[in-house]
Amino acid sequence: MASDETTFTIESDDGSSDELSIPTDMLELLAEEDDESSAQIVGDLALISCAQRIHGAVHHGQGQAGPELEAIEEATLDRFEERFGQTFGEMTGHDH
Incomplete structure (x- = not known):
């Protein structure tokens, strides 16, 4: 069954932007609560992906990750926990 698409525009502080279309049926499938907006779902997916x-770059990349990458990971995982109310390790079952 083909679904309609929902289009999102992503804008950054530097003025750049991108557009992305996602099947609406998939967004409805991923909604965890009835009042969760499509934009919230895409935001969740973006942060999970980041x-x-x-995490892969710091813990599974070639060689030793430097302090700069480790600081980026720490900041990202702090935002992750703020958004989801649990750590990356708790959500994914993959913790170091």
Whole structure:
């Protein structure tokens, strides 16, 4: 069954922007609460993706991660915990 799409515009402080369309049915499937907006769902997905990527770079990359990457990971995971009310490790079952 084909679904309609919901289009999002992402804008940053530096004035750049991007547009992305996601199947509406998928957004409805991912909604954890009836009042959760599509924008909240996409925001959650973006932060989860960022946390996964920085975690991978720090803990699963080639060589030793430097202090700069570790600081970025710490800041990202702090925002993750603020948004989701649990740590990245608690949510994913992948903790170091």
